[in-house]
Amino acid sequence: MPTMTVLATTAVPDHVRGALTRWMIEPTPGLYVGTLSGRVRNELWAVVAASIGPGAAVLLHPEANEQGFAILTAGERRRTPIDFDGLALIAFRPRDEQAPPLGTAERNPLAAD
Template sequence: MANLTVISTTAVPPHVRGALSRWMLEPAPGLYIGTLSAKVRTELWAVVAASVGDGAAVLIHPADNEQRFTLQTAGERRRSLVDADGMLMIALNPMERNETEAIE
């Protein structure tokens, strides 16, 4: 059975955007939405995750858990997923200090 799937991308290569737009609609830049089977979603996410380069991507789709959805991420992000007893939460990672910044 097909389910609603959302993928959000940031600074990904053009070929990733092209692959996503073949299967999903892009209502806003970098935001893709579509009704995909689990097989298509898995294969598409494998391509996205392997190709994000310096960018980042987030996959959101229904799941049989308390929140009724799950998240997956690819690429370097300031936010990371934390599993708190089966509930997904978002943790902000500290920003890395720029080497040119003065040390206090």
Template sequence: MIVISTTAVPDHVGGALSRWLIEPCPGLFVGTVSARVRDELWSAVSANVGDGMAVLVHPADTEQGFLIRTAGQRRRHVVDFDGLQLIRFAADSLSSGSSSVETSSAIVK
């Protein structure tokens, strides 16, 4: 099973996804397709995402049991930490003001 979530993508992208997957709520596509179809769909989505964004979650032979792929402008970024995919939040680039605070954290073993 794969899950593709889209936000603010062109209408033709959703139309292409709805040929292969169901859309239980706007912008969320779910279905069971082969790896080849999944990769072709993702290539089409990521090439045509425009100003929007898209996230693909699909099964994989990893510790978590899935992989996450992203395309477009997004605040959340997937980072690999010892084989685990974790989400890192980027600083909000739309906020204005001269005082910005950057924080970072590290996981110490």
């Protein structure tokens, strides 16, 4: 039975976006919503996950569990779903320590001027 599916993407290749719009509507850039059968949803997700490139994607669909939905992710994201006794929770990975962009200086708010 077809069910509502939501797919959010970030920085995915254009051909992936084109494939998604064949099956779903795109109400805002990178957000796709549609009513898909389980088979179509799984096939579409396999294509997205295999060709994600440097981007990321999150798929939400109804599931027979306590929350009533399942979360699938592909690509590098700071937020990662984890299973906590049958509940999907979101864990934040720490940001990588990187140098500030050129032209900016980190200012210590406690330092005297």
